Amino acid sequence: MTYLAKPKLHHPDLPQNRLGYTRRDYEGTVSTLCAGCGHDSISAAIIQAFFELAIPPHRVAKLSGIGCSSKTPTYFLGQSHGFNSVHGRMPSVLTGASLANRELVYLGVSGDGDSASIGLGQFAHAMRRGVNMVYIVENNGVYGLTKGQFSATADRGSKSKRGAVNTDSPIDLVGLALQLGASFVARSFSGDKAQLVPLIKAAVEHRGAAFIDVVSPCVAFNNHPGSTKSYDYVRAHNEAVNRLDFMPRRDEVTADYPPGSVVDVVMHDGSVMHLHKLAADYDPTDRVRAMNYLAERAARGEVVTGLLYVDARAEDLHYHLGTVDAPLNSLGERELCPGAAALREFNAALR
Amino acid sequence: MQPTDISHPDYFHKVVDCQWACPAHTPVPEYIRLVAQGRYGDAYMVNWKSNVFPGILGRTCDRPCEPACRRGRVEEGNGAKPEPVAICRLKRVAADYKEDIRPRLPQPAARNGKRVACIGAGPASLTVARDLAVLGYRVVVFDAAERPGGMIRSQIPRFRLPEEVIEEEVGYILGLGVEFRGGTWVPSMKALLDEGWDAVFVGTGAPRGRDLDIPGRKEAAANIHVGIDWLANVAFGHVTAIGRRVVVLGGGNTAMDCCRSAKRLGGEDVKVIVRSGFDEMKASPWEKEDAMHEGIPILNWLVPKAFTHAGGRLTGVTFERVKATHDSGGRRHLVPTGEPDQHFACDDVLVAVGQENAFTWIERDIGIEFDRWGMAKVDPLTLQSTHPRVFFGGDSALGPKNIIWAVAHGHEAAISIDRHCRGEDVADRPAPQASLVSQKMGIHEWSYDNQVATDARYRVPLRDLSRALADIRVEVELGFDRELGFAEAQRCLNCDVQTVFADRLCIECDACADICPMDCISFVANGEEAELRTRLRAPAKNRAQDLYVSGGLKTGRVMVKDEDVCLHCGLCAERCPTGAWDMQKFLLEMAQAGAPCRSRPAPRKAA
Numbered sequence: 001m002t003y004l005a006k007p008k009l010h011h012p013d014l015p016q017n018r019l020g021y022t023r024r025d026y027e028g029t030v031s032t033l034c035a036g037c038g039h040d041s042i043s044a045a046i047i048q049a050f051f052e053l054a055i056p057p058h059r060v061a062k063l064s065g066i067g068c069s070s071k072t073p074t075y076f077l078g079q080s081h082g083f084n085s086v087h088g089r090m091p092s093v094l095t096g097a098s099l100a101n102r103e104l105v106y107l108g109v110s111g112d113g114d115s116a117s118i119g120l121g122q123f124a125h126a127m128r129r130g131v132n133m134v135y136i137v138e139n140n141g142v143y144g145l146t147k148g149q150f151s152a153t154a155d156r157g158s159k160s161k162r163g164a165v166n167t168d169s170p171i172d173l174v175g176l177a178l179q180l181g182a183s184f185v186a187r188s189f190s191g192d193k194a195q196l197v198p199l200i201k202a203a204v205e206h207r208g209a210a211f212i213d214v215v216s217p218c219v220a221f222n223n224h225p226g227s228t229k230s231y232d233y234v235r236a237h238n239e240a241v242n243r244l245d246f247m248p249r250r251d252e253v254t255a256d257y258p259p260g261s262v263v264d265v266v267m268h269d270g271s272v273m274h275l276h277k278l279a280a281d282y283d284p285t286d287r288v289r290a291m292n293y294l295a296e297r298a299a300r301g302e303v304v305t306g307l308l309y310v311d312a313r314a315e316d317l318h319y320h321l322g323t324v325d326a327p328l329n330s331l332g333e334r335e336l337c338p339g340a341a342a343l344r345e346f347n348a349a350l351r
Numbered sequence: 352m353q354p355t356d357i358s359h360p361d362y363f364h365k366v367v368d369c370q371w372a373c374p375a376h377t378p379v380p381e382y383i384r385l386v387a388q389g390r391y392g393d394a395y396m397v398n399w400k401s402n403v404f405p406g407i408l409g410r411t412c413d414r415p416c417e418p419a420c421r422r423g424r425v426e427e428g429n430g431a432k433p434e435p436v437a438i439c440r441l442k443r444v445a446a447d448y449k450e451d452i453r454p455r456l457p458q459p460a461a462r463n464g465k466r467v468a469c470i471g472a473g474p475a476s477l478t479v480a481r482d483l484a485v486l487g488y489r490v491v492v493f494d495a496a497e498r499p500g501g502m503i504r505s506q507i508p509r510f511r512l513p514e515e516v517i518e519e520e521v522g523y524i525l526g527l528g529v530e531f532r533g534g535t536w537v538p539s540m541k542a543l544l545d546e547g548w549d550a551v552f553v554g555t556g557a558p559r560g561r562d563l564d565i566p567g568r569k570e571a572a573a574n575i576h577v578g579i580d581w582l583a584n585v586a587f588g589h590v591t592a593i594g595r596r597v598v599v600l601g602g603g604n605t606a607m608d609c610c611r612s613a614k615r616l617g618g619e620d621v622k623v624i625v626r627s628g629f630d631e632m633k634a635s636p637w638e639k640e641d642a643m644h645e646g647i648p649i650l651n652w653l654v655p656k657a658f659t660h661a662g663g664r665l666t667g668v669t670f671e672r673v674k675a676t677h678d679s680g681g682r683r684h685l686v687p688t689g690e691p692d693q694h695f696a697c698d699d700v701l702v703a704v705g706q707e708n709a710f711t712w713i714e715r716d717i718g719i720e721f722d723r724w725g726m727a728k729v730d731p732l733t734l735q736s737t738h739p740r741v742f743f744g745g746d747s748a749l750g751p752k753n754i755i756w757a758v759a760h761g762h763e764a765a766i767s768i769d770r771h772c773r774g775e776d777v778a779d780r781p782a783p784q785a786s787l788v789s790q791k792m793g794i795h796e797w798s799y800d801n802q803v804a805t806d807a808r809y810r811v812p813l814r815d816l817s818r819a820l821a822d823i824r825v826e827v828e829l830g831f832d833r834e835l836g837f838a839e840a841q842r843c844l845n846c847d848v849q850t851v852f853a854d855r856l857c858i859e860c861d862a863c864a865d866i867c868p869m870d871c872i873s874f875v876a877n878g879e880e881a882e883l884r885t886r887l888r889a890p891a892k893n894r895a896q897d898l899y900v901s902g903g904l905k906t907g908r909v910m911v912k913d914e915d916v917c918l919h920c921g922l923c924a925e926r927c928p929t930g931a932w933d934m935q936k937f938l939l940e941m942a943q944a945g946a947p948c949r950s951r952p953a954p955r956k957a958a
């Protein structure tokens with residue numbers, strides 16, 4: 001960490017987005033995480049993505065649980081709404097917030113401990129209900145904040161900093177998300193912003209539960225030989241199945257690709273994802289084949305990254321529940337208390 | 352690109368923009384930090400060693416450092432008007448608040464038996480005298496004027512530079528056992544050489560003011576004055592008044608001194624009239640500002656055609672209105688606009704249209720070769736003429752410049768003279784002293800203040816205008832007080848505290864690139880410079896500023912840092928988990944006469 005606030009000065013040519021904001025306007029206060037922590041890179045990617053999408057910061061709600069990863073919302077989008085919930089409870093608090101005000105962009109930030117240990121149940125239900133959110137797990141294989149115990153995503157056989165071997169089976173959150181019905185599932189690496197930023201942008205524009213598992217080395221407790229979540233290991237075993245270019249609807253599509261190399265996925269709002277195929281046989285719209293592919297590759301020790309699954313036509317929790325279109329805080333007394341006649345009518349319907 | 356060779360002293364020297372731009376290469380940020388710490392005496396000595404006249408320069412320097420200062424670039428696009436650090440006026444702060452530094456001046460070594468004559472007692476000669484006297488040379492300085500100082504004394508008006516400051520700083524040099532022979536015009540170089548001096552240094556300046564030969568010049572001569580002669584007469588008290596309406600011709604700094612002096616000697620309606628446009632005037636922006644602040648209008652695009660006169664008395668000047676056009680070769684021409692001529696009535700005219708050298712006293716058959724412009728042929732590095740015993744420096748060497756160039760020449764000429772007198776090759780130059788020292792004190796603690804102040808440049812307080820204009824000997828600028836000096840010093844970015852990168856330690860975590868407020872750092876595939884410059888986090892458009900390129904990293908990429916707008920805030924180093932970045936202070940001091948000759952490294956190819 002540093003004691004100094006990042007100087008307000010910025011590069012003279014720093015670009016502005018459609019709203020007239022620079023990337024710096026999407027920053028938060030200076031990080032207190034360990035120098036070199038992967039989580040800080042993810043924060044930088046989030047800043048970049050929201051800047052590029054030109055989302056007004058005050059239209060975003062960022063929620064998190066407990067952990068180093070869950071601390072990060074303080075370090076980005078300083079002008080947005082934020083809520084640090086209790087350990088593992090981000091999904092339910094976020095679900096409630098989303099139901100109350102459906103007009104905000106919901107960004108849930110969690111850790112592998114927060115989501116795969118204490119919060120596993122919460123994670124599962126947010127996915128299966130299709131809460132309209134971006135769910136980012138900053139996955140370092142350890143409980144960073146409590147000094148490096150193995151988390152539930154640590155690979156069997158991987159070693160702790162002091163040499164202890166993990167004997168438990170790992171939970172693969174990507175596999176779970178696919179199985180539970182998440183409609184956007186991706187994996188990336190904190191050290192690869194070229195891959196991560198477009199994924200976050202696409203996840204924000206996706207309607208429904210969008211899950212991104214971001215491998216994010218813990219420099220203090222899990223960046224040694226024998227770890228499978230270190231910078232070196234992930235770089236050596238990273239198998240990207242595709243690269244994404246995200247084209248918000250309003251931008252002209254200018255890119256020109258050789259035929260067959262790109263799959264275009266049109267999203268519900270008309271945005272387009274250009275997926276550059278890296279693994280020729282990978283089809284990110286086929287959930288069952290995706291699950292098989294991931295299982296095969298995981299068995300070989302590969303870390304498969306990229307956009308792994310997307311259902312661009314998915315519907316979200318609000319749709320399923322048939323909730324009112326307007327956020328609750330915009331409803332007046334008349335809508336909320338329609339009066340005795342309406343109550344009588346309602347009760348009659350139940351008789 | 353090849354990995355950057357940071358072991359070459361030029362690399363980090365260039366990053367210290369101010370020091371690189373300073374002809375004498377004064378370690379600017381080093382003294383600014385000392386000013387901030389209230390160590391004025393130390394700050395003064397850093398300057399004294401390098402530029403010899405801190406108190407004088409702190410009021411009058413042409414400050415080539417300031418346009419170069421990184422702060423000016425850093426503030427671009429960040430709100431208020433971008434401005435460099437007030438480097439020059441901070442030098443004055445050191446001079447104003449220092450303790451008695453006389454005990455810290457060097458003691459001359461025992462006499463070495465060599466004799467050196469310096470002709471002219473301007474800053475160039477005085478620098479040579481100081482550097483050589485300390486080594487034991489017997490130095491005699493001749494000047495036609497009674498008092499030493501050259502144009503510092505005869506031209507620069509007292510309202511910009513008080514007498515005491517000149518006395519003090521010239522005194523430090525004469526105090527080293529330098530002999531001054533005032534009121535002594537040297538009429539013949541040949542005769543002087545025949546006296547058997549081991550070396551002769553010519554520091555005679557560019558003493559002749561250019562005249563303006565247009566109709567009416569002779570008839571109205573009584574009220575037409577050549578600017579630099581008139582200023583000298585003012586400085587020495589021979590002239591104490593001028594007419595009510597004054598026209599000053601010319602757009603350089605001499606014109607600015609003329610008009611401001613006239614305003615103080617009875618000129619009520621004083622105007623400066625210039626051939627060229629306002630922005631192309633030779634005068635420094637701050638000199639123009641000062642003149643206008645004193646109520647002196649500057650009129651542009653007017654070419655003088657004739658002096659008008661009646662009954663042998665000047666009545667005014669007629670001008671033709673012109674505009675600039677550019678020919679196919681891009682050269683600028685002034686062409687008449689066709690509008691009617693303009694006449695300005697006045698009582699006196701001051702002509703400040705340039706200066707020239709005059710070497711009437713140097714015989715042309717004694718081995719000193721001259722070029723077709725009447726300038727002696729001088730090696731720009733060694734300052735030796737074609738006569739091995741004769742060296743030039745200051746305005747007499749390469750044409751009129753300024754004090755700091757005269758000082759820089761003086762140092763180089765002193766090195767040459769010393770080497771010449773010891774029978775060493777003059778062309779072999781001693782290398783500068785450079786050191787690079789880590790500033791790390793703790794995890795996020797540095798031995799320099801790495802917090803970047805966002806304050807805008809502070810204005811130097813001025814004396815009340817009516818008081819200032821009432822007396823030509825009253826200094827206009829009051830100078831920064833200690834508090835303002837501190838606040839201004841905090842604006843310095845410490846560009847000498849360098850970001851030093853160790854390839855083998857980097858794990859490519861991106862922490863430095865993410866924290867850098869100025870987007871200086873990129874991890875990218877290597878490439879040719881021109882193309883690489885377009886692929887960085889922020890395109891590196893300022894080609895005058897280098898890219899710092901690492902060797903190959905684990906992923907095969909390289910680290911590229913654009914030096915252009917780095918704040919030297921050290922956040923990259925604070926965020927680096929492995930210490931791949933370190934903040935290291937680069938201190939470069941130019942060699943001075945007497946330095947052992949380790950040959951200077953070959954100059955780097957221009958980037």
Ligand SMILES: Cc1cc2nc3c(=O)[nH]c(=O)nc-3n(C[C@H](O)[C@H](O)[C@H](O)COP(=O)(O)OP(=O)(O)OC[C@H]3O[C@@H](n4cnc5c(N)ncnc54)[C@H](O)[C@@H]3O)c2cc1C
Pocket residue numbers: 411412413470471472473474475476493494495496500501502503506507535536537538554555556557558579582604605608712744745746747751752753754755757
């Ligand atoms: C009006 C005016 C204002 C200026 N203001 C500034 C300013 O604010 N800042 C700045 O940096 N520069 C300024 N300059 C320029 C600066 O004064 C000169 O560049 C500088 O003084 C040159 O120094 P020098 O050592 O080459 O010689 P000079 O200072 O010119 O000194 C030469 C000396 O040699 C003497 N001399 C000449 N020939 C002989 C001889 N044959 N025998 C004996 N003595 C001789 C002359 O009497 C003179 O004293 C100004 C110049 C002018 C004209």
Ligand SMILES: Cc1ncc(C[n+]2csc(CCOP(=O)(O)OP(=O)(O)O)c2C)c(N)n1
Pocket residue numbers: 066067068069070087110111112113114115118138140142143144145146151
């Ligand atoms: C209810 C509860 N149980 C336990 C803890 C202790 N605790 C704090 S953070 C943490 C684990 C965090 O791990 P992870 O979510 O992976 O975050 P990281 O620090 O690794 O980013 C635990 C167990 C707690 N704060 N609250």
Ligand code: SF4
Pocket residue numbers: 367368369370379380383419420421422435436438842843844845846847
């Ligand atoms: S900021 Fe300070 S060190 Fe940097 S160029 Fe300006 S004066 Fe020199």
Ligand code: SF4
Pocket residue numbers: 850866867868869870871872912916917918919920921922923924
């Ligand atoms: S010192 Fe480092 S972090 Fe600060 S501006 Fe320079 S490169 Fe960026």
Ligand code: SF4
Pocket residue numbers: 036856857858859860861862863864923926927928929930931932
């Ligand atoms: S912070 Fe250090 S280790 Fe990380 S990328 Fe920068 S130089 Fe390399």
Ligand SMILES: [Mg+2]
Pocket residue numbers: 067069111112113138139140141142143144151
């Ligand atoms: Mg964790």
